Amino acid sequence: MEDYGRLILFSVMGYFIGSVSFARTLFALKRPGEEPARITSVSTDGEAVIITHAVGATSVMMAMGRKWGVLTMALDLLKAFIPMVILRILYPQESYHLITGLFVLIGHLWPVFYRFKGGGGNSTVMGMMLAASPLGFLITQSGGMIIGMIAPSFTFMAVVALSIPWFMVTEGVTSDETLFALFMTLFYLLAQLPETRAFLRYKKEGHTFDSKYVVNMMKHSSKMKTDKNQEGKKESL
Numbered sequence: 132m133e134d135y136g137r138l139i140l141f142s143v144m145g146y147f148i149g150s151v152s153f154a155r156t157l158f159a160l161k162r163p164g165e166e167p168a169r170i171t172s173v174s175t176d177g178e179a180v181i182i183t184h185a186v187g188a189t190s191v192m193m194a195m196g197r198k199w200g201v202l203t204m205a206l207d208l209l210k211a212f213i214p215m216v217i218l219r220i221l222y223p224q225e226s227y228h229l230i231t232g233l234f235v236l237i238g239h240l241w242p243v244f245y246r247f248k249g250g251g252g253n254s255t256v257m258g259m260m261l262a263a264s265p266l267g268f269l270i271t272q273s274g275g276m277i278i279g280m281i282a283p284s285f286t287f288m289a290v291v292a293l294s295i296p297w298f299m300v301t302e303g304v305t306s307d308e309t310l311f312a313l314f315m316t317l318f319y320l321l322a323q324l325p326e327t328r329a330f331l332r333y334k335k336e337g338h339t340f341d342s343k344y345v346v347n348m349m350k351h352s353s354k355m356k357t358d359k360n361q362e363g364k365k366e367s368l
Contacts, residue, residue, distance in 0.1 A: 149238020187250030
């Protein structure tokens with residue numbers, strides 16, 4: 132009974148930790164009243180547009196510059212990493228850290244504080260993987276980057292999905308870690324459904340999208356914001 136009590140406690144704790152949006156908090160502090168930036172993908176013919184639902188580190192980077200974007204990314208990573216590491220140390224024989232990590236991800240993707248509209252989950256997944264398996268984190272990141280050279284749109288999706296075979300090989304097919312990877316991948320993919328459906332619908336209509344456009348747009352937005360901040364500092368001097 133005590134184990135179930137801890138399980139419920141850590142699950143609820145993980146969900147509420149995950150529901151804290153550092154991106155929205157930064158917007159509220161630095162840009163009160165301003166709607167967070169969203170990633171926009173425009174088809175090559177300019178007739179179809181996909182606007183992401185997620186508000187996260189990329190939103191901050193596009194609006195405030197690279198420094199603030201990296202800070203948001205680090206905070207989103209740490210909100211999964213820190214509680215998982217603490218629970219792994221406190222309960223080394225249990226899987227509380229894995230379950231807590233999953234609920235942090237659920238909270239990040241569908242936060243109760245923001246009408247269940249959260250971030251994309253990339254940084255949080257990185258924190259989860261780093262806490263669950265540091266070596267696995269490096270391997271899956273490397274594998275995702277290699278796949279990304281061939282199919283840039285699937286880079287991070289590959290990073291997440293590669294966690295499944297990693298744990299199957301290192302921990303066993305029926306291990307808690309493999310189950311953790313399966314649910315982590317499932318939740319991540321479910322959160323991408325709105326954009327995936329829009330993409331497939333537009334593709335069926337004959338539209339095509341260039342992933343390089345999105346990457347260039349993000350870099351351009353970040354560079355413009357960084358340059359603007361530097362100009363502001365020079366003027367203040």
